[in-house]
Amino acid sequence: GSVAEVGPGIVTAAVTTALAFGCASLTEFRGVAELGWIAGGGIVVCAMVTLTVIPALVRLTDARLMPVEFTVGLLGERWRHRVAESPGPVLIVSVLVVALAGSSLVEWRDGRWEWLVRYDDNLLNLQADDLESVRVQARVANDPDGGALFAVSLCESLEQAEQVAVRMEALPTVGRATHLGRFLPGADSQTLLDRLPAPLVSRYHSRQGDWLVQVVPRKSLWDQEPLEQFVTEVRGVDPEATGTPLQNFEAGRQIKRSYQVAAVVAVGAIIVVLLSVSLGLLKALAMLAVGGLVVGFSIEAAWREQLGNHPELWAAAFVVTTSAAALILDPRAVRDTFFALLPPLVGGLVMLGGMQWLEVPLNPANLIVLPLVLGIGVDDGVHVLHDFRSRSGRYVMSPSTIHGVLLTSLTSMVGFGTLMIASHRGLSSLGLVLLLGVGSCLLVALVPLPAVLNLVSRSVRSRGHDVNG
The missing domain is CATH 1.20.1640.10 (Multidrug efflux transporter AcrB transmembrane domain)
Incomplete structure (x- = not known):
């Protein structure tokens, strides 16, 4: 009982x-x-x-x-x-x-x-105040010569890497942009590359011949506003750019x-479930049928007119339609x-x-x-x-x-x-x-x-x- x-x-x-x-x-x-x-x-x-x-x-x-x-x-x-x-x-x-x-x-x-x-x-505001790593990260984030967060752009040649770096450095949110070629004086860069340690070279120059451009922000990117501005400007130069700031943003x-x-x-x-429980089986089935038919016809009409797919709109329409049907029943x-x-x-x-x-x-x-x-x-x-x-x-x-x-x-x-x-x-x-x-x-x-x-x-x-x- x-x-x-x-x-x-x-x-x-x-x-x-x-x-x-x-x-x-x-x-x-x-x-x-x-x-x-x-x-x-x-x-x-x-x-x-x-x-x-x-x-x-x-x-x-x-x-x-x-x-x-x-x-x-x-x-x-x-x-x-x-x-x-x-x-x-x-x-x-x-x-x-x-x-x-x-x-x-x-x-x-x-x-x-x-x-x-x-x-x-x-995300730094979620950490404990007394963590040494948090204090170091906050200090490094505002260091124009460092920067733990930076964007990355891949270029097919050394010349393209230099062009991208110059365009990146012209952006208001970018502190500096660099690539390995800027550290290789003289014309015979390939000879110098062969002399450098392979683990170091592999960070900036791949075996496939791609050159990495490192884009360091001017300000800390832990807050949303500067992060969004930095990502927008960097993608304006290279839509395929990646790196920790862009990953954090997305x-x-x-x-x-x-x-x-x-x-x-x-x-x-929850609204649909509560309405169904309150109505009883037969009325609940009728309510769901009305909502399903109306939304189904709407989706079919939108597909026929090529208006695009809007699942959130269809879900809202289903809730509104079923609620209206329940109000009548x-x-x-x-x-x-x-x-x-x-x-x-x-x-x-x-x-x-x-x-x-x-x-x-x-x-x-x-x-x-x-x-x-x-x-x-x-x-x-x-x-x-x-x-x-x-x-x-x-x-x-x-x-x-x-x-x-x-x-x-x-x-x-x-x-x-x-x-x-x-x-x-x-x-x-x-x-x-x-x-x-x-x-x-x-x-x-x-x-x-x-x-x-x-x-x-x-x-x-x-x-x-x-x-x-």
Whole structure:
């Protein structure tokens, strides 16, 4: 009986959380894709164990014990009834807090709103402050005669190498460009090459006859703006140029875009799953069929008109179409989906506001919070919504739901929060941001969401009395 009662909520939460992680596997960056497979698969395995192994263990160990209703502490008991008795004031205070957090994310400048959340690409800022290697790297990066990061251009002849070097040195972002030929005085360069050590020559002159031009930047390239300018100018001279700066530039963009795409796709997939669960089998199939047909015809028309392939646009169109179909089939399904998404969406907003107040930027290490907070927040929302559906009359959150949401969130906060003690600033920021994100989702699930559901339950009961009257 207990599994039948809590099973649907566990399955829905597991599917949505696994989707939040699993959508990362659709990205181009291999590391992020592998993370999606591992985390999403792990969630599925945990759900299977929860529904099979744990009930069997409870049956074996607690078969002779009388079931006892969960109790909450005095503060929790007062709080859940206070929310149920005064949902309006609770909701007003919650909206003010969210508005305060949101106000720190944007600013009105020069006649338009400007997004203030900063993304820090500098990988040196992720390292520990006291590392000698970091201090040396920072010193070398600004040395015009050195430079640990440099671009590379391959030329077919010594003459071409000299021409490319001259053009590179004319660029504002380039400090110097050099090749092996500049260190070989006289006309008989081949004789001098034969006398030099082979390991040294092979760095700048290949057996196939290619000459390497080393392009050293004028400024440090660890920050995004000078890096992007340097890469753009170097590629303007040689589109085939390579080297660590160009690799860092492409990898940084790919990581950032991968997490962004994973988060957006996960939101769409979770919306479709929640709508399907709320509608039931037949209506869900009808909704998916409508969305599939509309998007399918759109893709076919775009292909016929040679408008190009836009997978993100098609995915967004599918979510919008299925949502519109669900709104026609059963408006309550759309309402319930919105309620389940409140913790991750509002909690994510509060998390970003907290990051602004603490002056913690997004970076390649903590950007993973986007799918993580989405998955954990949806989990909280699904459990509260399942509790709402299982209760009649004026909604008051059950003690078991409070315990479940509190324990899962607090254990996650403790687990992630321990990363804050790491000397690696990237891991430390990841722990702090996840602590903020999971905590924000927890507060939304326990404060404004029950207040909203209480108002909804009062409205439904009021309409029921009107109809019966």
